[in-house]
Amino acid sequence: MTTHQPPEHPDFLWRNPEPKSSYDAVIVGGGGHGLATAYFLAKNHGMTNIAVLEKGWLAGGNMARNTTIIRSNYLWDESAAIYEHALKLWEILPEELEYDFLFSQRGVMNLAHTLGDVRESIRRVGANKLNGVDAEWLDPQQVKELCPILNINDNIRYPVMGATYQPRAGIAKHDHVAWAFARKCDELGVDIIQNCEVTGFLKDGNRVVGVKTNRGTIHTEKVGLAAAGHSSVLAEMAGFRLPIQSHPLQALVSELHEPVHPTVVMSNHVHVYVSQAHKGELVMGAGVDSYNGYGQRGSFHVIEHQMAAAVELFPIFARAHVLRTWGGIVDTTLDASPIVGTTPVENMFVNCGWGTGGFKATPAAGLTFAHTIATGTPHKLNKPFALERFETGALIDEHGAAAVAH
């Protein structure tokens, strides 16, 4: 486990320019996805007269609130392709962005607790291998060797029956990822405009020609929506609907501890996942609150449930204290897969639906969304994730058990 601390920040990361009256493209949402999109628009497509508009502070949405798990062991080919591409980008980005965001490939374990889990997990390991994704099946003894603090005894309600393991998976420092992209965007000439809320769109017929904001009207030829939990609200302003439901999702951390947890452990069945941050906090999360919600907070009973699961799996956590809890608003789809592509409005593009698991995809979401915005057509990696799939029925159903947790 890496215990080294993040580097000191440079005194200056990006300018805070006034919005210009027009841009070649405007990205709505300054989270990880919006920033990565702007970066790849500038770097791969030479589009530098562009702006990222963020209603609050840079990366203060889900980007600041997620538990930073990065993995690519998804079941279906389409998902494995895009998430594995993202993982390969994570492996080279610190150098490319010249900014260390402590990507720590400490592995991710997905526990199996039932015969159904075991079968699903072994099937997924097979599918992963065929897609070139590193994956192994571990028996309980091997689980214990990799993560000694895990309780593999039979005396708990759902004993550990094994796990899938992806060695190249891990965690990174989310804020630093955002700052790394923002700094490079700024260097390339992209305007990052904070405290700039998009309140409407200007249209010429069915074509978007500008955005209205609390800081004035901005004309633009292209608009990319990267607003996560608020995607439906923006789509409604633009005059179309999205098959998205926004839910509260929360996480928490303990106080700092000595390094005790060497990897990342996730359990869908008892529903908790845990890693230990670089500084030493135990970082834990679980599921969304069941109802639609835009309040950035979750319910206490969800915490109670996840703590019960955590303490059974990790008895030494019993005396740890919760230091802080918080929530974000995640944009879920019915097949638990994202939507990246064109919209019914001409020159308006959408990247959303990443739900509870879009941090890990940040580089690939940015790369493919930039390609789609610049060329008007999807990149081969995001083609299957078009909005049309809900009409054609070609869903990418990642709800299938264990591949779906963050």
Add this chain to the structure above:
Amino acid sequence: MLLISCPNCGSRDETEFQYGGQAHVAYPEAPDTLTDREWAEYLFYRDNTKGAFAERWLHSTGCRQWFNMLRDTVSYEIQAVYRMGEPRPAGSPEAGATTSPAAGNAGSSASPAAGNSGTSSSPASPEGALK
């Protein structure tokens, strides 16, 4: 945790209930005439209102009956609880925002026969959203 007032049982903890998503989405009147687009709307598209939202809940560990609730999706304040088949309470903010383009908004005025039978299930209810 929400404290939800079931029309049959009174106030109970949210953990006794299951969420059923947007209320008043009627089954298409002429399913055989729908285009793929309209089917997609019926199956997969639901309003995602920021503000007052009419939604269905099931009191699964109590009377096991479905009912409707008007709740603010930002403050989570519960503004009204009403039975299946009853229209969305008038005068509430955002009334009329819940539209179902494929099927019209028939459910809010004409109550489907199966209204409060407890057997109605939402094809699109997001309980699977526990990703």
